[in-house]
Amino acid sequence: MDNKRVLIIYTGGTIGMKATQQGYRPAPDFLDSELKSIPDLMREDFPEWELYEMYPLLDSSNMTLKEWNEIARVIYENYDRYCGFVVLHGTDTMAYTASALSFILRGLNKPVVLTGSQIPLSEIRSDGRDNLITSILIASEGVANEVCLYFSGRLLRGNRAMKMSADGLVAFKSPNYPLLAEVGIEIRYNRDAILKRVEGEKLEYLPFHEVPIGVLKVFPGIQFGLFEEIMTEKLSGIVLETFGAGNIPGGGGELLPIIKKAFSSGSVITVCSQCPMGTVTLGAYETSSSLKGAGAVSGKDMTTEAAVAKLYHLFSLELSKEEIKKMMEKNIAGELT
Numbered sequence: 001m002d003n004k005r006v007l008i009i010y011t012g013g014t015i016g017m018k019a020t021q022q023g024y025r026p027a028p029d030f031l032d033s034e035l036k037s038i039p040d041l042m043r044e045d046f047p048e049w050e051l052y053e054m055y056p057l058l059d060s061s062n063m064t065l066k067e068w069n070e071i072a073r074v075i076y077e078n079y080d081r082y083c084g085f086v087v088l089h090g091t092d093t094m095a096y097t098a099s100a101l102s103f104i105l106r107g108l109n110k111p112v113v114l115t116g117s118q119i120p121l122s123e124i125r126s127d128g129r130d131n132l133i134t135s136i137l138i139a140s141e142g143v144a145n146e147v148c149l150y151f152s153g154r155l156l157r158g159n160r161a162m163k164m165s166a167d168g169l170v171a172f173k174s175p176n177y178p179l180l181a182e183v184g185i186e187i188r189y190n191r192d193a194i195l196k197r198v199e200g201e202k203l204e205y206l207p208f209h210e211v212p213i214g215v216l217k218v219f220p221g222i223q224f225g226l227f228e229e230i231m232t233e234k235l236s237g238i239v240l241e242t243f244g245a246g247n248i249p250g251g252g253g254e255l256l257p258i259i260k261k262a263f264s265s266g267s268v269i270t271v272c273s274q275c276p277m278g279t280v281t282l283g284a285y286e287t288s289s290s291l292k293g294a295g296a297v298s299g300k301d302m303t304t305e306a307a308v309a310k311l312y313h314l315f316s317l318e319l320s321k322e323e324i325k326k327m328m329e330k331n332i333a334g335e336l337t
C-alpha cells in the first residue's frame with residue numbers, strides 16, 4: 001500500500017458548509033478549496049490524503065440508512081488503497097452514523113474516524129481545523145482500528161458516543177466508556193480500551209435494510225394506550241427509553257400487555273435508560289422486573305443511538321426474533337459492557 005494515505009469522505013455538515021443568505025449549507029466542491037488553503041494539510045511531513053465527496057451533501061439531520069450504507073460501501077471498496085478513513089459529518093447525527101458504521105463494517109482493522117465541527121472551516125475560530133488535522137493523523141497511525149469519533153481533543157468509540165452540546169466545542173462524550181485517546185501535546189492512546197482484533201477476521205460489508213424501528217421515551221403521566229396501535233408488528237424494533245435503571249411509570253400496568261402483544265407479534269423491545277451514565281438492570285426494581293417477564297430485553301449500558309443501529313443490523317441479517325433478543329444483550333462491536 002502507498003505510504004500513509006488517508007481517504008477523507010465528506011458527507012456534509014457544518015465543517016464544510018458555506019454561509020448563504022438562508023444560513024449555512026453544504027455546497028459541492030467548496031470543501032476541496034477550503035482544505036487546500038490549510039497549510040498544515042499541504043505539508044510534506046503530513047500524511048497524504050484524498051477527498052471523496054458524497055452526493056448530495058447533507059445536513060446530517062437528513063441522513064438515512066441509504067447514506068450509512070453508502071459511506072460504508074465507499075470504505076469497503078477502497079479499503080486496500082488507504083491506511084485509514086476520515087468521515088466528515090454533521091454533528092447532529094454523527095453518533096448514529098458512527099454506531100451504524102460499526103455494525104455495517106465488521107472485522108475492521110483500520111481506523112475509521114468520524115469528525116466535524118461546530119464552526120465551519122471557512123470561519124475564523126473554526127474548531128474544524130484541529131478536528132480534521134488530528135483525525136487524519138489518527139487515521140494514518142493505525143492504532144485505533146475501529147469506528148471512532150474524534151472531537152475537541154478526545155477520541156471516542158463511535159458506538160458509545162453521544163452529542164452532549166448543541167453549541168459547545170466539546171460536543172461529544174462517551175459517558176459509559178473510557179476515551180480511546182486523549183489529545184494534548186501528544187496523541188495518548190488508551191490501548192486497553194481499543195477493540196482487539198480477532199485473528200483471521202476479514203472485513204465484511206453488511207448493509208442495513210429498511211426496517212421499521214421506533215424509539216419511545218417514557219415520561220411521568222405517559223398514556224401507553226396511545227401507542228398501542230403502533231407497538232405491533234408495524235414496528236420490528238422498539239427502543240424504550242426508561243427512567244434510571246429501566247423503570248417505567250405505573251408499574252407497567254398499562255404497558256405490559258402492550259409489550260407482550262408486541263413481542264408475540266414479532267417486535268423486539270429493548271430497554272435503554274434516559275440517563276447517559278450507568279446501565280439498565282431489569283429486575284433491580286419492581287417497576288422494571290415485569291418488563292423482562294413481558295419479553296423486553298435489556299439494552300444494558302448501550303446508547304439509544306447504538307441500540308437503534310443494532311436493531312437495524314440484526315433485523316437486516318434476517319435472524320429470528322429469539323436470536324435478535326439474545327444478540328441485543330450481547331456485545332457485538334464494543335457497544336455494550
Ligand code: ASP
Pocket residue numbers: 012013014015058059060061089090091092093116117118
Ligand atoms: N446541522 C448540522 C449537521 O448536523 C450541525 C453540524 O454539522 O454540526 O449537519
